[in-house]
Amino acid sequence: MSSEIPKDWKAAAVIPLFKGGDTLDPNCYRPISILPCLSKVFESQVNKQITDHFESHHTFSAMQSGFRAGHGCTSATLKVLNDILTAIDKKHYCAAVFIDLAKAFDSVNHHILIGRLDSLGFSNDCLAWFTNYFSDRVQCVKSEGLLSGPLAVSMGVPQGSILGPTLFSVYINEVALAAGESLIHLYADDTILYTSGPSLDTVLTTLQASFNAIQLSFRGLQLLLNTSKTKCMLFNRSLPAPTRLSNITTLDGSDLEYVDNYKYLGVWLDCKLSFQTHIKHLQSKVKSRIGFLFRNKASFTHAAKHTLVKLTILPILDFGDVIYKIASNTLLNKLDAVYHRAIRFITKAPYTTHHCDLYALVGWPSLHTRRQTHWLHVIYKTLLGKVPPYLSSLVTIASPTCSTRSSRYISLVTPKTNSFFGRLSFQFSAANDWNELQKSLKLETLISLTSFKHQLSEQLTDYCTWT
Helix, strand or coil, X not given: CCCCCCHHHHEEEEEEEECCCCCCCHHHEEEEEECCHHHHHHHHHHHHHHHHHHHHCCCCCCCECCCCCCCCHHHHHHXXXXXXHHHHHCCCEEEEEEEEEECCHHHCCHHHHHHHHHHCCCCHHHHHHHHHXXXXXXXXXXXXXXXXXXXXXXXXXXXXXXXXXXXXXXXXXXXXXXXXXXXXXXXXXXXXXXXXXXXXXXXXHHHHHHXXXXXXXXXXCCCEECXXXXXXXXXXXXXXXXXXXXXXXXCCCCECEECCEEEXXXXXXXXXXXXXXXXXXXXXXXXXXXXXXXXXXXXXXXXHHHHHHHHHCHHHHXXXXXXXXXXXXXXXXXXXXXXHHHHHHHHCCCCCCCHHHHHHHHCCCCHHHHHHHHHHHHHHHHHHCXXXXXXXXXXXXXXCCCCCHHHHCCCECCCCCCCCCHHHCXXXXXXXXXXXXXXXXXXXXXXXXXXXXXXXXXXXXXXXXXX
């Protein structure tokens, strides 16, 4: 096999996408890198082979969720949230550092990465191929029909490539080993480091020690910390907040800022885990889009309206809904309001129309039922082993205790909790909600996910709460 890659496949066209702010500031543009289609087709085959190799040899840290089959932002956040709620349930303090790296994907050192692949048992031919893959890469900027001259790219994984995300995951994988007594979760260049315990001083001391080790690990990879965007948070739902917190500092001596809200993997977490900030952002985003649709409603047919809401509104409300579903009904009802407005855009129904009638008109369930459906899908995937081990290990199928018919139904062990917060955790709510469903579903053996979804749709009745 030749280790030579056509040079044309290594040339990227970068289109600057304006994000907002000063039009003369390069930092206000997001670079969109476009590579030749043939290179992506070829890379997809290589990526499948090396990904299969990594997964079969358990190369990746169990707490790395980026760009892995069966893993995602939702599974990672569910795991982190479960750990935090479990700590709060024990009346423990829990503190976290949300680590932000500066231009992480563009800072990958090729020599270090090739060394990582070598240590993972890649043959000399494979190493030669990857060495060639990174060499002689160029990019041009394309804007307003003009194309700049080529600029050599000597660092980083190729943006817009198929292999880039997987190779980055390999590059940072061993960072997880530096967490020490703290817990860590990696997702691409997003890292959360967190720890808990009965003593706040001990928690912060442990977190500082782990943070120091993590920084050294990143430095060894030539990845730089973005201090201004790296934040601390103390989760304090069950314990009074201290009047003064010890600072968590970088190795350079800069104090990290404590924040009450942080956007982690697309979901706004707040120190009280109320999800008030997240729901406020969802409300605002959906309202803005619905406003645009209403202003242009004369341009759309009924079918087009239905499709537009389905493609531009529902995904916003669906993303992370199994995470923020633990918010209060008062907050969740605010999302019902914008959901109903979206349905009125489709149906032209007057504002006096009852929400249950709105659902019937458009053929959609309530948001509550929608969230519950998605949540039960996650639970069943957990039973099938289609979620990361860090979630599937949180549920245990109960052993039959007697010979009655009901004992043959699949049930889960419900862990003991001390408070309301423990009952919000994944490990408790998954078991509790599954056992509740089984009162009517009565599954004795596991069936396919498709069959389960079909049976579930027949079991769940709509739930109207908003008035």
